[in-house]
Amino acid sequence: MAKSYIVGNWKMNQNRHELNEFFGHLEKEELNPGNFWIAPQFIHIQTCIEKTNKVPLKIGAQNCSDQTSGAFTGEISPSSLADIEAHFVILGHSERRALFNESNELINSKVKAVMGNKLVPILCVGETLEQRESNETMNVVLDQVTKGLQGVKLGAEDDIIIAYEPVWAIGTGKTASPEQAEEVHAGIREKLKELYPECGENISILYGGSVKPNNIDDLIKQPNINGGLVGGASLKAEDFMALCRAIN
Ligand code: PEP
Secondary structure, three states: OOOOEEEEEOOOOOOHHHHHHHHHHHOOOOOOOOOEEEEOOHHHHHHHHHHOOOOOOEEOEOOOOOOOOOOOOOOOOHHHHHHOOOOEEEEOOHHHHHHOOOOHHHHHHHHHHHHHOOOEEEEEEOOOHHHHHOOOHHHHHHHHHHHHOOOOOOOOOOOOEEEEOOHHHOOOOOOOOHHHHHHHHHHHHHHHHHHOOOOHHHOEEEEEOOOOOOOHHHHHOOOOOOEEEEOHHHOOHHHHHHHHHHHO
16 A cells, blocks of 8 residues: 655755754654655755654655766765665656756656665656646646656665646645546556556655645545645644644
């Protein structure tokens, strides 16, 4: 069965003071270890990992290079993330695709590099408003899944997560209705079963796009929605905890 997660994407937010407050608040809470993940800015990953001795979160990155090492000024390698014991990397977020021109081919190369370093990739896919309005949602999303996973083999030890994030719902306050989201998640599930007949049923598919404490329950009631990838609502400890409780 697919596991459930809440993954917080802090984007370019949270300074040291704010993250100390966040973790301080969570120390008082009971959290199931393993299901709750946070991706801070690169510079805070190590600090957050050190805090996991008191708060059982998994810490990861919002992006990384597809290269292992060498002359790539300004890049962060998946091997260096593995070295500091990061757990996962978000790849292909719509902001990376739109603002940094990341192609499906580059994202695929990153997925392989991340898995080669025993980190868990969270592959993000999603359509723009224009694509939804011209009935291209399913084609666009399944194309991103297929190309993002091109040549990716999954062994018994390998873990991978897909996040469906309609671009028009990210940071806009407009959530896809649970039915709209489930329709796409069900399509992704079929594609995963076709690509990976042995384990496609067990790959977690998260929904992202204005997930909040007041809409999480209806979203996760859907059979193929296995939790959320959350931006804004993951910045406040109270909201993040409310989302975690819904999954717990
Ligand atoms: C995101 O950035 O992945 C996201 C879903 O953001 P928000 O929850 O703020 O819409």
